[in-house]
Amino acid sequence: MLPHLFVIRSRKLETSDTFTLELEPIESGLEFSFLPGQYNMIYVFGVGEVPISISSDPRRKNRISHTTRMVGTVTKAMGMLKKGDVLGIRGPFGTSWPVDRCENCDIVIVAGGIGLAPLRPAIYYILANRERYNRVILLYGARTPEDILYKQEIEKWKSRFDFEVYVTVDRGTSGWKGNVGVVTTLIPRAPFESRNSVAFVCGPEVMMRFTAIELVKRGVKEDNIFISMERNMKCGIGLCGHCQFGPVFVCKDGPVFSYNQVKDLLFKREI
Amino acid sequence: MSVETLERILSEHPFLKDLKEEYLDLIVGCARNVFYKPGEFIFREGEEAHEFYIIRDGRVSLEISVPGKNPVVIQTLEDGEVLGWSWIVPPYYWHFDARVVEPTRVIALDGRCLRNKCEEDHNLGYELLKRFLTIVEQRLQATRIQLLDLYGAS
Ligand SMILES: Cc1cc2nc3c(=O)[nH]c(=O)nc-3n(C[C@H](O)[C@H](O)[C@H](O)COP(=O)(O)OP(=O)(O)OC[C@H]3O[C@@H](n4cnc5c(N)ncnc54)[C@H](O)[C@@H]3O)c2cc1C
Ligand code: FES
Numbered sequence: 001m002l003p004h005l006f007v008i009r010s011r012k013l014e015t016s017d018t019f020t021l022e023l024e025p026i027e028s029g030l031e032f033s034f035l036p037g038q039y040n041m042i043y044v045f046g047v048g049e050v051p052i053s054i055s056s057d058p059r060r061k062n063r064i065s066h067t068t069r070m071v072g073t074v075t076k077a078m079g080m081l082k083k084g085d086v087l088g089i090r091g092p093f094g095t096s097w098p099v100d101r102c103e104n105c106d107i108v109i110v111a112g113g114i115g116l117a118p119l120r121p122a123i124y125y126i127l128a129n130r131e132r133y134n135r136v137i138l139l140y141g142a143r144t145p146e147d148i149l150y151k152q153e154i155e156k157w158k159s160r161f162d163f164e165v166y167v168t169v170d171r172g173t174s175g176w177k178g179n180v181g182v183v184t185t186l187i188p189r190a191p192f193e194s195r196n197s198v199a200f201v202c203g204p205e206v207m208m209r210f211t212a213i214e215l216v217k218r219g220v221k222e223d224n225i226f227i228s229m230e231r232n233m234k235c236g237i238g239l240c241g242h243c244q245f246g247p248v249f250v251c252k253d254g255p256v257f258s259y260n261q262v263k264d265l266l267f268k269r270e271i
Numbered sequence: 272m273s274v275e276t277l278e279r280i281l282s283e284h285p286f287l288k289d290l291k292e293e294y295l296d297l298i299v300g301c302a303r304n305v306f307y308k309p310g311e312f313i314f315r316e317g318e319e320a321h322e323f324y325i326i327r328d329g330r331v332s333l334e335i336s337v338p339g340k341n342p343v344v345i346q347t348l349e350d351g352e353v354l355g356w357s358w359i360v361p362p363y364y365w366h367f368d369a370r371v372v373e374p375t376r377v378i379a380l381d382g383r384c385l386r387n388k389c390e391e392d393h394n395l396g397y398e399l400l401k402r403f404l405t406i407v408e409q410r411l412q413a414t415r416i417q418l419l420d421l422y423g424a425s
Contacts, residue, residue, distance in 0.1 A: 113422030143422045170417055172332070172344035177372055180332060180347045182416045188409075189351065207421045 001237070003043050003088030004030065009063065011083055014149050018114060019079055020055065020067040023087065031061040032092075036099055036121035037200075037228060037256045040091030041236045042066065047077040051233045051251070053118035054092060058125055067117035067149065093236045095256040097122040097226060099129075102198035106135040108190065108220070110211050112183050112203025116140055116149050118228050118255075119202050123157070130162055137164045137190055141183025141207070145169055145176045166190065183207065187214040194219030201259075202228040209266055212259050225259035227266075277302055277378065284325055286353050286402060294395050297388055301381040306374070307331075313354065313369040313377070320357035320365045321383045326350060329375025333367040346413065347372065356403045358382030359389075 006023040013019050025032060039053045056065040070079040081087070099122055107126060111119050126136055138157065142148045148167065158165045166186050168179035179186070183203075197220050201211050208227045215225050231243040231250040238252040246265040248254065278299045281287050287295060307313060313324065313331060330349045334342040345367065348354050357365050359382065389396030
């Protein structure tokens with residue numbers, strides 16, 4: 001699959017090491033459809049390719065965004081790009097959050113750190129179809145108040161009566177009046193009806209492990225917990241074997257799995 | 272607020288759920304309603320711990336003061352949670368400051384009175400210890416997870 005060329009329409013620094021690029025296809029008339037939770041392989045010319053989740057509203061077909069943390073060679077080079085620069089994009093790839101399969105349920109979205117980015121399209125989708133769901137709750141944990149993504153948007157979400165948003169940080173700085181404690185501490189307190197809840201969880205793997213344990217303790221069925229896995233990827237289409245995780249390939253069987261599907265692997269070392 | 276209302280609030284609280292009625296009566300006898308304003312300290316590190324608190328609404332931060340620096344907030348507690356277990360563990364001193372972040376209503380329970388009752392009736396003591404151990408376990412677990420720097424690296 002050849003990459004399509006996309007031009008950077010805007011670049012926003014979200015935190016000290018995380019930025020959001022808004023991209024538009026260069027080919028006129030090209031529409032980009034994706035499902036919440038899917039990712040693209042982003043090619044930074046002359047540097048390399050990385051998988052990054054799509055973080056924009058799936059109803060918008062002419063522009064997409066990606067929120068990326070600068071960790072290594074490709075993401076750091078990507079972070080240096082400016083408005084007007086061009087990227088190559090292959091995608092969308094992978095499985096998605098099962099937003100259509102959980103109507104009339106309480107939705108509990110649990111995000112840790114940059115894990116909020118792959119969940120944002122699901123939030124847009126759910127809020128756009130709000131009448132189909134019961135309670136909708138976001139539990140978001142970040143390292144410090146400065147590491148909180150999408151700050152203004154979170155404030156907007158908080159002001160809605162039909163969306164309950166709880167944010168917590170590991171380390172409060174002076175001036176922070178909100179919650180302090182890891183995201184798992186919000187789960188026992190959150191007001192959802194456990195038996196009728198579906199949870200979408202995204203964050204680093206340890207965070208997802210502890211979150212799933214807390215959700216199960218609260219009575220959420222394992223089948224109703226979904227997590228998004230990360231592995232090193234190369235081809236993105238199940239050919240190269242880079243992303244193999246036990247019997248599954250994260251690139252095409254995931255990144256979104258039900259907890260039941262990957263639970264045993266999640267607790268095994270060195271996979 | 273009448274004693275009946277306090278009794279209802281306490282009997283419905285998850286922390287005291289399914290406690291024998293006679294024990295609940297005892298506990299209600301040691302309880303009082305208190306309101307705190309933001310910035311007030313409910314207790315401070317090093318002070319004698321002779322109460323614990325069921326937070327009805329509001330938010331309280333547990334902090335450690337660091338000389339010459341801003342206090343470090345280690346956790347916040349809010350509606351429905353229990354604040355303080357040092358009253359049950361000798362030598363009964365608070366380990367942290369508890370500072371009120373938002374206007375907070377609590378039910379304060381007299382730990383000295385309860386300690387005496389627990390000494391007299393070890394079944395009551397065992398019941399309360401089991402419930403407090405669960406809280407201590409949750410806090411320990413949360414602190415350990417916090418040490419992992421959960422959101423830093425994948
Ligand atoms: C399906 C999928 C979706 C993803 N979505 C996003 C997203 O929306 N936003 C985003 O920022 N990232 C996302 N990632 C992670 C992203 O792909 C990696 O951060 C990226 O591949 C790192 O490439 P690099 O060349 O910059 O770093 P490399 O040069 O490959 O690595 C440099 C160093 O960083 C470490 N490292 C690599 N990845 C991570 C990581 N994720 N966290 C911490 N340290 C790391 C490596 O171990 C190495 O030590 C996703 C990954 C997958 C598989
Ligand atoms: S990335 Fe090649 S098989 Fe998954």
